[in-house]
Amino acid sequence: MTSLKDLRTPALIVDLERVEANAARMQENARRMGARLRPHVKTHKTLEAARIQTRDGFQGITVSTLAEAEFFKAGGFDDITYAFPITAAKLPAVAEIQDGIDFHIVVDHPAQIRAVEHYAERHRMRFSVLLEIDCGYGRSGVPWHTSRPLRLARRLDDSRHTAFQGLITHAGQSYAAPNPPKITKIARKEQENLGKLLQRLQEVDIDCPTVSVGSTPTCSLFVEELEAANEIRPGNYIFYDRTQADLQSCRPEDCAVSVLSTVVSHYPGRNEMLIDAGALALSKDRGLVRDARQEIVYGVGLDHPHLRVESISQEHGIVGSKNNIDFHQFPIGTRLRIIPNHSCLTAAGFPEYHVFDTQGFKEVWKPVRGW
């Protein structure tokens, strides 16, 4: 019998009811936005969670690596967008993956298109391609307001080696927004910018079957009929985490993963405890940092939010509190569940997840790892 009391720690605990509620809420959001939901699976990388995300009508998934693409194809997912700009060396793997399923790649530079055309020409094949647009995040993509999107879309639309699928963008700047109104403003601006770009494309007769947006903060907070996009691809929402709660993308009680740790030692002299969840179990993600003077915390107690992981090394987590810790409440050996700052990176440290529902332990999920 697996229980929270006898699992070897640290362990990643998935709360199945929360996962299902988060999935259902985002499917409802997609309906209200008038958009297809093509969830990103990079947060969990498991077949089980992807099935829950797409339970209410499969309309494709989004992956971040070829290893994910191969794993989810083998798991029966037959419509996949690989949302990272492609390079020549990855095309042989893409050619193999896309055989028999709908598979879409992404470009944001003419050199990538040349590589795609070159490979397609040599191998007498065709790729389904999305053009990545930068609507203000400044990470990848061609800036929406320049002439480049038109030039690249024209080329993709004209080429016999590519089926131009449309536009894809990611409003990652939402993670830097100071409050929910600013996040919805970013989402609204994204629609506005995409709308303008779509109009310019229409004027030159370039059709965009897909216009894909999606970050968890915008898709959680800006739930209105979308003016320009017809697809959303949030990912983190399935688990959420402390950062999303701080952003108010979710309530703290929506966080669906926690790291089960053990209280290993007490240091009352410095009001600290040692737990066996360190940087490998929690990740070194610092969460939402809005101020250089802000104290950094690597996770907080699920049932005891005043307990904060204040420093970490590879396997050591040092838990402190602004209150005086009542050490009798947390005797050595106590199981302590920590809400991580960033569930994607935290989950990535675990070769398996332990899934619980209100009845108790349910099953183990095994994620794909590597690239």
Add this chain to the structure above:
Amino acid sequence: MTSLKDLRTPALIVDLERVEANAARMQENARRMGARLRPHVKTHKTLEAARIQTRDGFQGITVSTLAEAEFFKAGGFDDITYAFPITAAKLPAVAEIQDGIDFHIVVDHPAQIRAVEHYAERHRMRFSVLLEIDCGYGRSGVPWHTSRPLRLARRLDDSRHTAFQGLITHAGQSYAAPNPPKITKIARKEQENLGKLLQRLQEVDIDCPTVSVGSTPTCSLFVEELEAANEIRPGNYIFYDRTQADLQSCRPEDCAVSVLSTVVSHYPGRNEMLIDAGALALSKDRGLVRDARQEIVYGVGLDHPHLRVESISQEHGIVGSKNNIDFHQFPIGTRLRIIPNHSCLTAAGFPEYHVFDTQGFKEVWKPVRGW
């Protein structure tokens, strides 16, 4: 034929000659320190690297998790210190692991000793136990200057359930030292403090067969006959990394791992390139941060140190430079090797390592993962 040109990226590249040179140098350091070398294997978690570390006379290894202990025992390593304070729930696994090999556990609190005695009593067995001492790091261990080490050592020495093995300490504060002289000062002070504690233990007839110290900075820079300790257990030195080079524990050319990435896109307007090594491949470790205003960099180019990974998300790495990047020098598709900030956390992201020597690709090492 596996080569740096055709590996799927990101990939972790191990430079075998550097690994061997780092291993040989630390074995020579141990000799000059008059200490046994019991290397920590948590940095690489592979049988192959552990064999190189102990090639010149096996005197045990150090692990940070039970999963490592089980893996290295299965791989033929028969003297293992599990250098993390023990708790009751881990004792059944320890009992199984220690069967047939020398296995040492660590305690730093009376409640842990009670758990050990309780388990040993019930199962009629004995545990080999080290007492963790805090010589100034302030993470785990009992402070050296208090009366607690004597009390706990007395108890371990008297108990019929424990074989008291001696003291273990870790000068992790060396990572915060501003320069090599300060690091050697920390190492010297550690010997001094341990010496005083040993004397107090001797006065009450408590023998310490083992006195174990070791952080990579101190063992790399303070290479003198040790006054108090007779064992060192550095770990990171086998790979080193950007942090160690910044600390001057090693030369930049001693770094034995790099992340092979691909230049995916160019953004000349912001003097940036996209690579396919992000937070999962590099980790979010910020390296040596000495000043709150310091710019954070997540890794630098191995052959092009002016190229710096200035921001990362899960799979995206944004490379910038203080110089104007010559984009013709790094066409899209170029392979770029990145020296990570913290090799332990970077290696942890990879399910396998690709090992090269000057002849080219040699083999794949598979690390143990999880807990």
